[in-house]
Amino acid sequence: MTARTGMLAAAVLAFRRDFLLALRHWGQVAQPLVFFVMVTTLFPLALGPDLAQLREIAAGTLWVAALLASLLGLELLFRADHADGTLEQLLLSGQPLAILALAKGLAHWAVCGLPLVLLAPLVAFSLGVPPGASCAIMLSLGLGTGILSALGAIGSALTLGLRRGSLLLGLLVLPLAMPALIFGARAIDLAVHGDSARGPLLLLSAMLALCVTLAPPAVAAALRISSE
Amino acid sequence: MNWTWLHKLASPPHAYGIAGRLTPWFGWPAGALIVAGLYGGLVLAPPDYQQGDAFRIVYVHAPSAWLSMLVYGTMAVAAAIGLVWRIKLAHAAAAAAAPIGASFTALALATGAIWGKPMWGTWWVWDARLTSELILLFLYAGVMALRASIDDRDRADRAAAVLAIVGIVNLPIIHYSVYWWNTLHQPATLSKLGKPSMAGDMLWPLLVMLLGFTLYFGAVLLVRLRAEILRRERDAGWLRTGLAQ
Numbered sequence: 001m002t003a004r005t006g007m008l009a010a011a012v013l014a015f016r017r018d019f020l021l022a023l024r025h026w027g028q029v030a031q032p033l034v035f036f037v038m039v040t041t042l043f044p045l046a047l048g049p050d051l052a053q054l055r056e057i058a059a060g061t062l063w064v065a066a067l068l069a070s071l072l073g074l075e076l077l078f079r080a081d082h083a084d085g086t087l088e089q090l091l092l093s094g095q096p097l098a099i100l101a102l103a104k105g106l107a108h109w110a111v112c113g114l115p116l117v118l119l120a121p122l123v124a125f126s127l128g129v130p131p132g133a134s135c136a137i138m139l140s141l142g143l144g145t146g147i148l149s150a151l152g153a154i155g156s157a158l159t160l161g162l163r164r165g166s167l168l169l170g171l172l173v174l175p176l177a178m179p180a181l182i183f184g185a186r187a188i189d190l191a192v193h194g195d196s197a198r199g200p201l202l203l204l205s206a207m208l209a210l211c212v213t214l215a216p217p218a219v220a221a222a223l224r225i226s227s228e
Numbered sequence: 229m230n231w232t233w234l235h236k237l238a239s240p241p242h243a244y245g246i247a248g249r250l251t252p253w254f255g256w257p258a259g260a261l262i263v264a265g266l267y268g269g270l271v272l273a274p275p276d277y278q279q280g281d282a283f284r285i286v287y288v289h290a291p292s293a294w295l296s297m298l299v300y301g302t303m304a305v306a307a308a309i310g311l312v313w314r315i316k317l318a319h320a321a322a323a324a325a326a327p328i329g330a331s332f333t334a335l336a337l338a339t340g341a342i343w344g345k346p347m348w349g350t351w352w353v354w355d356a357r358l359t360s361e362l363i364l365l366f367l368y369a370g371v372m373a374l375r376a377s378i379d380d381r382d383r384a385d386r387a388a389a390v391l392a393i394v395g396i397v398n399l400p401i402i403h404y405s406v407y408w409w410n411t412l413h414q415p416a417t418l419s420k421l422g423k424p425s426m427a428g429d430m431l432w433p434l435l436v437m438l439l440g441f442t443l444y445f446g447a448v449l450l451v452r453l454r455a456e457i458l459r460r461e462r463d464a465g466w467l468r469t470g471l472a473q
Contacts, residue, residue, distance in 0.1 A: 175366035179405035
């Protein structure tokens with residue numbers, strides 16, 4: 001990729017590179033997923049196996065577990081690129097950094113968020129959620145993990161190369177993610193009780209649109225600051 | 229347009245001097261207004277027909293809550309100025325403002341909890357306003373923690389600035405989503421200035437306290453800004469010659 005490569009072509013290249021790298025280290029990619037399943041297993045163990053009770057807390061459980069798992073997955077976003085100098089090459093490539101950041105974020109979502117979304121109905125079923133809610137669950141978590149990837153990318157870019165970076169990352173990202181948690185969990189909760197989840201899902205979509213447009217410039221600015 | 233006056237103003241020796249001279253102009257009126265507001269609120273205002281004397285904590289609670297948000301706004305604006313025009317003084321002001329804002333947020337939470345005890349019968353209720361104050365405290369904590377974990381001052385300034393701006397964009401979203409999530413609280417005390425829901429003799433001490441707290445924030449910000457300038461410029465020549473005189 002040089003300065004003369006088209007912007008879109010550069011973005012596709014960045015996406016392909018990250019996606020392939022992730023597939024070739026799929027053990028790393030699977031870790032947040034295993035974590036997600038484990039956290040959701042903790043709740044029945046802690047609260048008892050009563051499915052009626054578990055159904056009441058299923059929405060919150062799924063969302064909190066997804067939030068924590070995606071926090072864990074953020075380690076994979078920029079850290080390796082920062083360590084081996086790829087990030088500096090991207091900075092020097094003459095391409096708009098915000099677009100590259102968007103492509104990297106998309107690749108990250110495809111390997112960290114998407115599998116979690118596909119797995120979620122299964123986990124929800126184990127918590128006593130009726131299969132009819134699967135569609136709302138996948139939509140809610142699909143939009144939600146996108147928001148989390150965008151917000152997480154900002155935090156991850158700001159904490160690059162810091163000593164206690166991953167601890168700090170949680171402190172920075174979790175408060176920002178709380179609105180998504182509110183609407184996402186609400187959508188699942190409505191679906192679990194057989195109501196229409198349309199309202200919160202539309203609000204989540206609006207948040208995702210806001211994140212996708214506003215986060216890339218912020219990530220680009222943060223990457224520039226962190227790699228000076 | 230000639231901007232040299234701005235850069236002269238923003239130079240540390242100048243700002244240090246001006247901040248020192250301005251501090252009493254904020255501090256004394258703040259003290260007078262707070263004393264007057266407290267007298268009006270605790271002595272002159274009649275007890276509430278429902279809440280009795282318990283409502284009087286509003287004279288500390290509402291100004292603290294107002295400042296918790298005003299300070300975040302101030303911090304974000306200062307951070308944006310520092311980021312865009314590369315003015316170090318603005319970063320110093322943002323760094324000085326963050327702990328003040330966190331303190332006001334903590335004060336708003338504490339007074340809210342104390343108010344909640346007679347009103348709800350419990351110290352803590354997951355009510356929309358208290359919860360969004362709590363999240364605001366987390367946001368302050370994030371900005372302060374990020375600044376504290378980066379050793380290089382320039383990078384710390386700019387990283388904290390980006391986070392503060394991201395936070396201010398998110399703040400309305402957080403506020404309204406938490407509000408939507410739970411509206412158990414009474415409607416805002418000062419929702420419309422045109423048609424206040426409080427009686428006049430209860431309202432004026434509150435307005436006086438709001439102004440007093442705001443001026444107090446100005447005074448503390450100036451004092452902290454001077455301390456921040458001293459810390460940042462501790463090796464600078466102007467400071468040594470200034471101290472020697």
